[in-house]
Amino acid sequence: MTRPETDLRARLARLTPQQRAALKARLAPPPEEELPLSPAQFGIWLFEQLQPGSTAYHNPAAVRLRGRLDADAVREALWYEAGRHEALRCRVVENDEGLPVHAPVDGDAVDFTVTEVPGADEAALLRAVTASARRPFDLERGPLWRAALIRAAPDDHVLVVTFHHLISDGWTLGLFLREFLAAYGALSAGRTPALPPLPASYADAVRAVRTPAARRAESLRHWKEVLAGAPTAIALPGRRPSDGIGRQGGSVVFTLDAAETAGLRAACRARGISLFSGVTALFLDWLRRHTGQNDLVVTTAVADRRAPETQQTIGCFLNTVPVRVRLPEEGDRDALLGRTGAAVADAVAHADVPFGEICAAVGQASRGEDAISNVMVLHANVDDDEQRAAGLRLTRYPVPLIASKHDLGLLITPGRDRIRCELEYREGVLAEDHLADVVRALSAAAAAAGAPDV
Template sequence: MTAKRKTNRPARSATSPAGEKRLKPRVKPHRPLETELAALWREVLGHQDISVHDTFVQAGGDSLAAMRITTTIRQRYKVHVPLPTLLPDGTITSLASLIKASAAKGDGKLTPIARVSCDATVPATQGQRDLWTHHQAAPHSAVYSEILPIRLQGPLRTGVLRQCIERLVARHEPLRTALLADGEQLVQRIRREAEPVLAELDLTGLSGEAERNTALAQAMRWAGGRPFDLSAGPHLRAHLIRLAAQDHLLVLSTHRAAMDGWSANVLCEELATLYRSLATGHTPRPDPLRLRFADFAAWQQQQLDEDAFAAELDYWRHNLSGVPEQLLLPTDLPRPQRPSGQGALACTSLPGKLMSQVDALARTTGVTRYMVLLAAFQLLLARYAATDDIVVGTPVSGRTHPDTQRLVGYCSNMLPMRTRIDQNESFADLLARVRTTVLDACAHQGLPFTSLLRGCGIDTRSVTPLIQVALVPEDIYGRTFSLDDHLRGALEYYDLGLAEYDLTLRLMPDPVENGLRIGAEYRTDLFRAATIERLLGHLHTLLASAAARPHAAVADLEPDPDAGPTQLREGFHQPAAGRSGEADRRTT
């Protein structure tokens, strides 16, 4: 990863799909607007070699990077650039032309988010209200805890690190904000001061790698796997685990109501900037925040009150018409009435050779790597669940307004990616429909998930309505950055023994092998480890088959050549049709 959050892997534009060198010459941008856009691409995509003829996908772009770029363009140039104009075939040249044309017509004018009174009590967001409801139903569960584990390698000045954490908490109000019921309204109460305590744990005295790994796993669950009291706090916990003289693990943990994945990007960047300044004896002078999280909360509520998301709701009503509200995967164990929240992690790696084939398929079909993986995963789930109507959740930033880019807090949204699979179509045809689904969903991500469900008539009282399986894109993990010339930071991922959904696949870059790591987080009250490991093996086989034969009918792409569709489901506890053991359990 570069310091700008993206994986520092070779650009996928070096060769054509057949492995031949590009026919078009390498042309560096020379006009002012093209030069600015190329700099933006380099910042987000993490590599320097950008030609004005490169398509966004060839340059290594995906849907999340595209959203980041289009949002920045809207903030910088005051024009709206739809995602399909960038994905998959947008180039620096075509993007510059579109911006000029849109600016000339005055398209994309955006009203800044207004600042609200600095009162210490403000209404909660829709997302915070949802999390509060779940917390009230299971106050001792840590399933909605968020952790930011940062590996720090090099000489560390603990006192400077402590100052950095204190300054981050002082700067970002959600890290010191309580959620309280005020009559029928849930409000945020911002504490004016909070002094986070940096708890230290030394594991250097342990002998043997196995003993250290066991102690680290226990320490991680202690640091990040405990529930939070949303009313009383503390709202941020900070732990520093010493692994060796120059090897530490900083673990920042909060409830999700205070931080999401995008916030982790912001905090990592600001931590590095603060440390660099303080370690060299300078006073940090960060740019003022454009707005507070309280401003975002008030703006979002105003949007909901004014029915500003009406067009988005119309899209989702059409897209989710007749959708099955549960994906009933066969399980090893009977589905309990109340999920335990306990989980485990199974991991696998897809080799660089396979991922090169996947990337080549993405280029030839005009999709992103994530879209290929989503299509293959949904096809596999269809085999397991014996249904052709599959919904998989994808988290997105929810920061559709440019003013929210540097905001720490819970703005994230979950998008239901629905695919109806035709067994007679080719995998390439399936990819084309998945591409449309992803781009359309991302273009309609502003409506909060619960409002989306209610507007579509879907019951919201269960813990995981509509989405029981999720696929998390790879650019959320693996960031690296420099805190000074000798201290490097890397955001890592650890198993906390928790699971929010039945199954969540987290895609993580593997820069060493130029492949892809997959972490499968699963509910242990439903599945055994061997089952999830077998599923990951089936995904590998299915993906390889699809990459090698994209024009074959999907019915002919089998995850296990030695087992037919029926055999995939043998030996499982089969759920009753149209019903699961949790169907009646509600969080009221």
């Protein structure tokens, strides 16, 4: 006669990832207290209240999958991730006091669609990817992420996963894709995924990044000193205040080749700075030449993943910080790289003050997304190199710009031997010749960075 507990274990072992996720959500104890949004999340939520249906805070990633694909295993791997990460089962609602808080999704935690683009039509494939990335989220209903599998041919698919920034950051994209591929590999081979358990709950991770009041006050004093007398905007060459520039924009993608990347990487290593700082330095030098400004402030996003509870947790654990660089005389490559590297390191070290508090402290809270600066530089946490997993060949599929949150932005994605750069801009901020020039200038500067000083 079968013992009841043995029979129960056997029945649990037969559950699909979708069924396990539903069971886990149903059996989870109710939270002891409401989980409010972090300051960064609150700023995003407030923007959504002012511009409902906006796509400005969509966070998409897409990969092209070539080879024999098991669509059922894809679906089960997505459900496995939903059961593993509480943020993927969250929505945002207002409590009795009208404040936004996390709440569990009432219905399915996975929004997954499968569509087909016949005839290997690349233009139609791009439109399908873009449409999925742009579809608005309902914050109160949830879920705040979705996935679409688009079939171009029997052995050619694109998987596009779109998160709302309320539950994700740049770190999330890389983490999710790594875990998804591990889960898919197991499920497509008929095995149960065996990823290590998460070190903490989502609520614990959110609470772990709250900075003590004394430390926040210290960092806030630091930011007041750093930004004293700083310019409030970069006068981009094509920007005219009377243009009535909106949020529509475009992007230009270019790649620093192997030789250019190797030269810049060597120059950064010799000066003890990050590759991100090196590319930022070259970008600031281009801005200086075209604006005449030697004192420049840009913003960047820093993932606050210092607490162990956050390392393997999907969620929005980021903050925006200013980077102020007083540029040296033109041609002083060593000082350019050194000053930029020091400024980036300083910004990261004082990233524990919510950006809204920094803006308020320097009198720029009313400027919205362009507070402190109208130019942003970002580091992408997605592998840009080709990968192989579970019999598939994976390459990144570029998702077109959805909406531009700033006048100008540079997204930097380092690979093994190349650096992918995407220049994002609002309509009217740069003329066509400026767009072409920034590509030429950064490529030439990267190549020159590794050359001996003369």
